[in-house]
Structure formats: structure tokens, C-alpha cells
Amino acid sequence: MRVSLATNTTSPQSQQRRWWLSVRRYLPIYLLIFPGMALFLVWTMFPLIYAFVMSFFQWNPNPVATSPFSGLANYTRALHDPIFYQALRNTFLYTIITVVGQMAAGLGVAVLLNTKMVGRSVFRIFFYLPVVCSWVVVSIIFSYIFSTGGLVDYIFGTVLHLISPQQNWLGDTALALPTLMLLGIWKGIGWNMVIFLAGLQGIPTEINEAARVDGASRWQIFTRITLPLLRPTISFASVILTIGAFGTFIPMFILTKGGPLHSTETLLTYAYTNAFSSFDFGYGAALTYLFAAFIFVLALIQIRVTRARTQY
Amino acid sequence: MTTPTPRDPSPKAAQMVRTTLTYLLLSAGAVIMIVPLLMMLSTALMPNQYALHTPPLIIPLHPTLANFAAAWGQNNFAQAFINSVVVAVSSTFLTILLGAMLAFAFARYRFPGRNVLFYGMLATMSVPTIVLLIPQFVLASRLHVTDSLWGLVLVYAAGMAFTVYLLKGFFEDLPQELFDAAAIDGAGVWLSFFCIALPLARPALAAATIFAFSTNWDEFTWAITSLNDEKKYTLPVAVQQFFSTHATNWGIVFAATTLAIIPTVVVFLIFQRYFVSGISAGAVKG
Numbered sequence: 001m002r003v004s005l006a007t008n009t010t011s012p013q014s015q016q017r018r019w020w021l022s023v024r025r026y027l028p029i030y031l032l033i034f035p036g037m038a039l040f041l042v043w044t045m046f047p048l049i050y051a052f053v054m055s056f057f058q059w060n061p062n063p064v065a066t067s068p069f070s071g072l073a074n075y076t077r078a079l080h081d082p083i084f085y086q087a088l089r090n091t092f093l094y095t096i097i098t099v100v101g102q103m104a105a106g107l108g109v110a111v112l113l114n115t116k117m118v119g120r121s122v123f124r125i126f127f128y129l130p131v132v133c134s135w136v137v138v139s140i141i142f143s144y145i146f147s148t149g150g151l152v153d154y155i156f157g158t159v160l161h162l163i164s165p166q167q168n169w170l171g172d173t174a175l176a177l178p179t180l181m182l183l184g185i186w187k188g189i190g191w192n193m194v195i196f197l198a199g200l201q202g203i204p205t206e207i208n209e210a211a212r213v214d215g216a217s218r219w220q221i222f223t224r225i226t227l228p229l230l231r232p233t234i235s236f237a238s239v240i241l242t243i244g245a246f247g248t249f250i251p252m253f254i255l256t257k258g259g260p261l262h263s264t265e266t267l268l269t270y271a272y273t274n275a276f277s278s279f280d281f282g283y284g285a286a287l288t289y290l291f292a293a294f295i296f297v298l299a300l301i302q303i304r305v306t307r308a309r310t311q312y
Numbered sequence: 313m314t315t316p317t318p319r320d321p322s323p324k325a326a327q328m329v330r331t332t333l334t335y336l337l338l339s340a341g342a343v344i345m346i347v348p349l350l351m352m353l354s355t356a357l358m359p360n361q362y363a364l365h366t367p368p369l370i371i372p373l374h375p376t377l378a379n380f381a382a383a384w385g386q387n388n389f390a391q392a393f394i395n396s397v398v399v400a401v402s403s404t405f406l407t408i409l410l411g412a413m414l415a416f417a418f419a420r421y422r423f424p425g426r427n428v429l430f431y432g433m434l435a436t437m438s439v440p441t442i443v444l445l446i447p448q449f450v451l452a453s454r455l456h457v458t459d460s461l462w463g464l465v466l467v468y469a470a471g472m473a474f475t476v477y478l479l480k481g482f483f484e485d486l487p488q489e490l491f492d493a494a495a496i497d498g499a500g501v502w503l504s505f506f507c508i509a510l511p512l513a514r515p516a517l518a519a520a521t522i523f524a525f526s527t528n529w530d531e532f533t534w535a536i537t538s539l540n541d542e543k544k545y546t547l548p549v550a551v552q553q554f555f556s557t558h559a560t561n562w563g564i565v566f567a568a569t570t571l572a573i574i575p576t577v578v579v580f581l582i583f584q585r586y587f588v589s590g591i592s593a594g595a596v597k598g
Contacts, residue, residue, distance in 0.1 A: 247440025
């Protein structure tokens with residue numbers, strides 16, 4: 001306190017001295033963050049703002065041509081674009097089904113693995129391997145096993161007679177999106193397994209033992225004790241997975257390009273096609289901004305809903 | 313309502329049944345996870361006439377490495393491998409070095425603008441990178457770094473938010489006494505960073521490096537958007553080009569994909585515990 005009183009005397013000399021002191025104090029820190037911050041601001045922050053500006057223009061990628069300001073035209077165009085609604089619907093369907101599917105399967109595997117057992121680490125590696133493989137590679141693998149007369153047709157058609165052995169999985173408007181969903185779930189199970197194993201290991205074993213002594217069945221223990229105690233883990237996983245599922249682009253790009261007949265078109269594939277095939281950068285930017293807004297709202301809702309009752 | 317279940321008549325037998333069931337379920341799951349990858353490997357190891365064979369062959373018939381040799385020699389694949397190594401190594405080095413500098417400053421110092429900068433950076437983590445794609449492309453073409461490996465390195469290194477987040481947590485946990493002692497000896501911000509924090513952070517740096525490397529090694533969308541020249545393709549782009557041009561030659565396509573994922577799978581198998589500790593750290597903090 002006394003020190004600050006002393007420096008508060010507003011003689012120009014002491015002000016200058018204070019300024020010099022704070023420069024000496026902060027300059028090395030700013031120099032330390034400068035290179036990384038500059039890179040981040042130029043290549044991440046600036047593009048984020050720039051996309052917003054672009055979305056209000058009939059943007060022409062040719063630097064010599066002029067790009068007329070068009071106000072909200074790109075946004076109103078989206079609201080009158082039937083393909084936009086189709087893409088929106090597909091994005092939401094893909095997100096809901098893959099997020100729920102991955103979490104359910106991953107939690108199931110985690111529960112089965114959450115005991116001392118032989119081969120536990122081997123199972124963990126097997127389930128986690130698809131997470132490590134790149135989207136490009138697993139997409140190509142799925143196009144092979146889901147090709148007409150491929151592995152899936154063979155097992156479910158030729159052997160089990162559940163379907164015709166000649167399905168056109170990725171070329172059929174009814175089957176293409178579900179096939180992409182299966183890929184998304186398959187690739188994500190391992191990640192969920194690891195997250196839920198960490199969550200399960202945080203639950204003290206005494207709680208389960210006490211419940212068993214009181215005569216609770218395994219199912220009761222799972223639904224009444226384990227699931228509620230996993231709420232923070234579920235909350236965390238669902239936010240991360242929703243952002244991930246919303247942002248899924250590579251499998252659609254490689255396997256279907258949004259087709260057939262826009263049946264696998266998502267907001268991202270539609271924005272990409274508009275920008276890089278039709279060179280309509282302004283509309284593409286507007287679509288990605290609508291998309292970012294959806295994510296933001298969804299994440300807020302999810303955090304509210306799942307965090308509401310975490311107190312135990 | 314809930315009648316207590318009676319004690320099992322023979323707990324040992326019930327336990328046996330339960331264990332068997334657990335193994336059966338887990339094995340079925342593991343088969344679903346692994347068979348697609350095995351199909352890739354076995355198709356890559358067989359002459360092409362056995363691709364899409366009925367019944368599908370998981371154990372290769374007449375195994376051969378011919379597809380690998382053919383893939384390596386085609387479509388500038390070897391060049392793509394080298395490009396990927398150059399791009400992934402240099403962008404990972406930049407991400408880790410600059411990211412650690414940022415994380416250290418955010419973790420150990422209070423300075424004007426600190427919170428705005430840090431939370432601004434964190435917020436961008438929830439924006440899928442593809443939202444940035446269009447403006448990044450415009451920016452890169454104005455700066456003449458499209459169709460260039462430099463453009464890839466810059467954009468990959470700029471995606472350092474997760475590294476900063478991961479390392480900041482680590483730097484925060486270091487004891488303050490270390491830095492007090494260093495300050496008394498006259499060490500400033502930079503010396504403290506390079507001589508105290510960085511050497512102590514080796515395990516965290518390893519985890520961050522593995523994450524950054526596998527992300528940069530696998531990046532596809534920016535690479536295929538910004539690159540035109542075949543000689544500059546990175547592996548994921550080269551693999552996708554293989555797939556679209558040799559669509560029926562599955563043997564060669566899968567030899568290419570196998571070569572492309574070997575580095576990440578090997579890194580994963582060696583450094584498993586870092587992968588696991590990295591994502592669970594996120595889970596606890598999140």
C-alpha cells in the first residue's frame with residue numbers, strides 16, 4: 001500500500017519512471033509470446049474475422065476483380081436454399097446418431113474392460129487402433145468393405161441372408177448416410193472407451209460394494225449409481241464429440257462428395273463445394289458462419305443440460 | 313418394488329459364466345474393430361485378382377510385396393512421403409517451441425492482455441478447422457503461399473491452441489520456488505523458460521509432440537485445397553489421388569494406405585501411455 005501511495009504522486013518524472021519499469025517488466029514476456037501469437041493471429045484469428053466480412057460480399061476470388069458488398073444477401077439466400085436445409089438435416093442426423101452411438105458403444109466396452117482381466121491392454125489397443133488411423137485411410141477402407149459384393153455384402157447377404165448380397169451402399173440415397181454414420185461410430189469407439197475408463201476408475205469401489213450388500217442388482221448399480229456419477233464425463237465427451245461430428249468432412253469428401261442427390265451433403269461439404277467448385281466464396285463463408293453459430297449454440301445448450309445435475 | 317436378488321446359488325459358476333460372456337462380447341467387438349484394418353493389409357499383400365474375392369480373404373493368398381513396390385514407384389509417392397516428413401517435422405517443431413513459449417508465459421506471468429489472448433485462443437479450439445479454410449485460402453493466395461509446402465507449415469503451426477492448453481497445465485504445476493530462486497540469481501523470463509521450465513517439461517513436451525505430429529502427418533483438407541502441383545503432395549493427398557485414379561486396383565491403393573499409416577501406428581504402439589494420459593488429462597480438466 002505504502003509503495004503504491006509513493007508512486008501515485010503524479011510528478012512527470014515518476015510517471016516516466018513507472019512507465020519505464022512496466023516496459024522493463026513486461027517486454028521480455030511480450031517478446032516471448034510474440035512469435036507464436038503472431039502466427040496464431042495471422043493464420044487463425046484473422047481468417048476467422050475475415051470469413052465474417054467475406055460473408056457480406058459477393059466475393060470474387062480474383063484479386064483484380066471487384067467484390068460488391070451485398071449485405072445479408074448470402075444469409076437470406078441460405079434461408080431460401082432447399083439444399084441448405086437438406087445439408088442442415090443431414091448434419092444434425094449424422095451428429096446425433098454418431099455421438100449417441102459412439103458413447104453407448106464406448107461406455108459398454110469401458111464397463112466390460114473395467115475389471116482386472118487377462119488381455120485387457122490388448123483389447124484396449126484393438127479398440128483404439130481405428131482412432132489412430134487417419135480419416136483418409138479409414139474412409140478408403142470403408143469404401144472397400146462396403147463396395148458391392150464386398151465384405152459387408154458377403155457376411156450379411158451371402159452368409160446370413162439378411163440383405164441382398166449386391167448392395168450399392170455408398171451410391172444409394174437411403175444407404176449412403178447410414179454407411180458414413182457407421183464409419184463415424186466405428187472410428188470413435190476407442191476414444192470413448194478411454195474417456196469412460198478414466199471416468200469409471202474415478203468412482204470409488206466402496207460405493208458399488210455397499211450397494212451390492214444392500215441387494216442392488218448389477219443393472220440397478222449401473223443405472224442408479226454408475227451413470228449418475230459419470231455425468232461429468234458424459235458432459236465432457238458429448239461436447240467434444242458434437243464439435244467433432246459437426247466438423248466431419250473428410251469421409252464425405254472422399255466417399256460421396258455430398259451425393260448421391262445431396263443425400264450425404266452436410267453444411268461443410270456444401271460450403272466447400274460452393275467455395276472451391278463454384279468459386280462462390282461469399283456464400284461459402286456465410287454457410288460456415290451459420291455452421292459455427294450452430295455449434296456455439298449447441299455447445300452452450302449441452303453444457304447447461306448436462307452440467308445441471310452433477311452435484312453428488 | 314425392487315426385490316433384492318437372491319445370492320447366487322453357486323457364485324463360482326456364475327462368475328465363470330460372466331467372465332466367459334465378457335470375453336465373448338469383447339472379442340466380438342475387437343473383431344469388428346480390427347477386421348477392416350486386416351482386410352486392408354491382406355489386400356495389399358495379394359495380387360490384385362484376389363481383391364473383392366468371394367469369400368473375402370483375411371489371410372492373404374500367395375502373399376507378395378509387389379503392390380508395395382508398385383505403389384512406392386507411382387504418382388510421386390516417394391516424393392509425397394518425403395514432403396510429409398518435411399512438413400510434419402517442421403510444423404511440429406514450430407508448434408511445440410512457440411506453443412511452449414506461449415504456454416509458459418500464460419502459466420507463470422500476469423501481464424496486460426493475458427486473459428483475452430489465452431481465452432481467445434482457447435475459443436478457437438471449438439471452431440472446426442474447416443471453417444477457417446475459405447479465408448485461409450484467400451489469405452494464402454494473396455501472400456503467394458498456396459501450392460507451397462511453406463503454406464502447409466504455417467497453417468499447421470498456427471493450429472497450436474491445443475498444445476498451449478496442454479502445456480499450460482503442466483507449467484502451472486511446477487513449484488514457484490524454482491522460479492523464485494532463479495529470479496534471485498538474476499534469471500529473467502527467457503532464461504527461466506529455456507533453462508528451468510523447458511528441461512522439466514520433457515514428459516509433457518513428448519505427449520504434445522506426439523499429438524501434434526500425428527495431427528500434422530494426417531492433415532488432409534488444407535493440403536488438398538491449397539496444393540496443385542503433384543510434386544508437392546503430402547501423403548494423405550497422394551493416397552486420396554491413388555484412390556480416385558486407381559479405384560479398381562485395390563492392391564496398390566491399400567499398399568499406399570498401409571505405408572501412410574505405418575508411422576502413426578508405430579508411434580502409437582510405442583508411446584501408448586502418452587496418448588492415453590493426454591486424452592484423460594483433457595477429460596479431467598474439461
